[in-house]
Amino acid sequence: MTSRKGRSRRNSDCTAGGLRPALRAPHRSRRHEGVEQAFVIGVLTSAADFARARAWGVSDAPDHERYLADTAELLADALERFETVRARMFHPQDFEEFCVLHGLDPAEPAARDRYLVNPPLRTQLLVYQGEELAGDFVPRLVRARENGLTLRHADLLLDGALLGSAGPAEADEEHACWVRAAHQRGSEVFRRMLVGAGAGVYELRLRVDAPGGRLTAAARVLQWEDGVVRINDEELELVCAVLCAGLALELPAVAVLHGSQGSAASCGEYLPAAWAWSSGGPDWAPAARPVRLDGVAAQPGYSLGTVC
Structure with missing residues (x-):
């Protein structure tokens, strides 16, 4: 069975967890000392999510439409700078729960960075290849979150053997x-x-x-x-x-x-x-x-x- 695109390679992730329209990942070449670099960003996929997240200072945009336009520019810049660009839906409720669980301040950019690359949530990441952000890609991000939750459920049913999330001591x-x-x-x-x-x-x-x-x-x-x-x-x-x-x-x-x-x-x-x-x-x-x-x-x- 031939899929639409090949599997992405494993990368060393340099995150851009802040959702402001600025490239916060290190400005490095596509390869730095032989290690492939990646850019990761969270995207607020709806006007309601955008309004809810504004209290955390995640964007200076006046509205969700301008925010998506700024994010699209940021992603285009990232494609020029990094070997791999990934995105996932930034879900405010998921983020709040993550911060409570780990004792983090949601207004701190470091909290957003940790949320975006949290290993159990990596199933929600999509490789971005220049698609129109406000077209098909945003709905795919929403589906990827829902799919990621289902994958986690299936993985738990199979004791971590589906996604390899079982710890070394639990490996069988x-x-x-x-x-x-x-x-x-x-x-x-x-x-x-x-x-x-x-x-x-x-x-x-x-x-x-x-x-x-x-x-x-x-x-x-x-x-x-x-x-x-x-x-x-x-x-x-x-x-x-x-x-x-x-x-x-x-x-x-x-x-x-x-x-x-x-x-x-x-x-x-x-x-x-x-x-x-x-x-x-x-x-x-x-x-x-x-x-x-x-x-x-x-x-x-x-x-x-x-x-x-």
Whole structure:
């Protein structure tokens, strides 16, 4: 399965945690003494969040629209200076809770720096590559936060083996191998769903009934006739993680793949399609009856075992 862009490399992060329109990360070349540098920033994604965070002195902008314009300029500057530029949603409530937990003053820039690169929250980071900030990128930041919370939930269910968050003393190679095997099975399930669907534009919706609350995931997929798939990396990661948790713990789950089947090569003919599968154990199978998930109705899907 080919994703939209490659995985980012591990970097030594130089943070720009303050949200003021000024580049606060060290002004270094793209590589400093052989170490790849990265720029990390938090983005207030809504006018309400912007208003709530102004008390902490995070921006001099008069309103959210001007703030986004200033942030876009800062990001463009960062792209010229740093090997990697990353962003995540700056969520005021999350930030306040983080400061209370660690005894930090939210008005101090150092508190924002620590919040942005807090290891448990790194699943919310996205690589910025020059996208229009106020266009698709801001909604992706919002989804990345929601996806990150789901990833953390799945990781806790799997005792830290999914994201590698278990401490060295807690590491259990047999358990880790078990989780890796479940992740591979989940990835294969998703691959077979897409191969069976063929070329088209689809959305996968996934729900796993897990202890502590449901795990949910969604991914938008564009698949060409030659099997090449276009999908956001963060959505692919979340789908595979939720499938992994469901299979590893044998939890009740349901998935719906729906959209338009077809391609320009077939004279531009597109047909509506919606398939459903379910799982309650180590495998996935066509749903036993029609399914409605998040308002989408689907008929039992094809057997994944017949898909190569």
